[in-house]
Amino acid sequence: MDTYQTARNHESPTQSSPTSPNLYPRAYLPASSEPPSSSKPAEQVVWLIFGATGHLGRSICHVALARGDCVTAVGRNLPGEEVVMQDWHQMCQGLVCDVRIRDTISKVFSRALEHWGKIDVVVNCTGYGIIGACEDQDEHEIRAQFETNLIGAANIFQLTLPYFRERGSGAYIVFSSTAGTLGIPGLGPYCAAKWAIEGLAESLMYEVEPLGIKVTIVVPGLSRRDGPDEDLNGPAPMWGHFLLKPPADAYRATNSPAQHATRMIDWLKYKEPTSAVRIAEITWELGHSKHPPLRLFLGSHAVEAIRDRLKSTIEEIEDWKYLNFKGEDEEGVGVARAGG
Template structure:
């Protein structure tokens, strides 16, 4: 059955790959970007299957208009992909509060705003799929990306609660956690600052690695897009899935370490309850 998708951040990176994959499958896509000129190639290639929309995900008004325009143009909306986001590298100490707020506004509040914009429609029709593109940084705290991680962890908690609330109403929620993919996320989309000398062994090392790693990431955006199509086609999609071997291994090691740490301090955890 043909689907209608609304994808944020469709101008480049994974968002562009997601849009291309959905369109190649014959789906109709509302592709959004801050500047619709960045979507002209999609429109030229896929014609009326594409609805280019200018969207700042931090704008509640624009989000509502994007959802309405999608439904008005295509007659329905089946899948929302909250993909738009960015993350800079810098030490916490050297990151301004303005930068923290800007990254959290886009990466967390942008997701909340678009999700809330689509919820009444999905609830009323008793179906729909919300795909939240977070990151392995939403599972494992990465050095140098505190604002990004704070936002992505926020999206994860928000989405877990969301799934429990809307699942009984027929609305599906899937959290997608990509690892390193060969997009410009680590290139032109990212500001890399090594910070002061005291952070050279941590944030400095991360920034240098990121510069060298760009273009060598193991993840294939086309295959990530194929995975997203698969998730949107199954009857019971998972609440959470990592994309990429690097992300899977990091998530597994992190989760196992948390379990072991919990066991190590279990007695102290238990000791805080009233005695019976």
């Protein structure tokens, strides 16, 4: 049944009309992206959101539903989870899957298409990490992080792209992290997986842009839970996608660099800087923009952290560029010579 046509004409008493001039109180994206505005209101779209039970995923669901869109919210494939995913909203379909298992993604995608009749935007908010020193994490733990963060994303891309290619349009919004650009002590394998997803998504963008398909990598800063989660079946867990592994003796000292991620969590209890609601509002604009950016850094923490990293890299290039010269017997090969 194609319920998209029915849902688009049904408006709850507390829900703003998609064409309401008050629906876009503030635009976050630049005009060059052509986001929705009061003069150019958004058309209703259908979202497929993986990782909808995390606080960012839930906030995106809430904003999209409040602004008149249709949503298939996909949670984790855990016992009893599909029951929990029901009755979030009259325009929300609740499903579950395990992104590591391709068949579960295929079933979710098929059920969403059958329910709405189309899908316009695919969002991947899934994530899994272990906080602990690189040496302390075993092969199983490292593989689990790559299977969820990288292989899961690749599965989503490969199983949904044929549909977008056939229709000649569609958008992917992929959530990365500052960990996708920075090496963070205590989060080594998680960082490695996030670096990998950035490379995958950027490569994909170049491949599918000629086909009318858009890809945006969202890099949020450390975010606080400030959304009305109670409207979507209760509060979301604070760190539900991370596990804390007890350190070995070599890394147990509180001032150890390997304890940095643990100290960061303690700091976040009181100083989470970036609003999940604002991230969700910008994500909604991305889903409705004609020219979304490839990469979007959100929050001062993300901007400053990435800027410092790039500055450090440029300084290193300047410091070591003298190695790149033509020696007596080389053709442009960088050679370090003792004594200058």
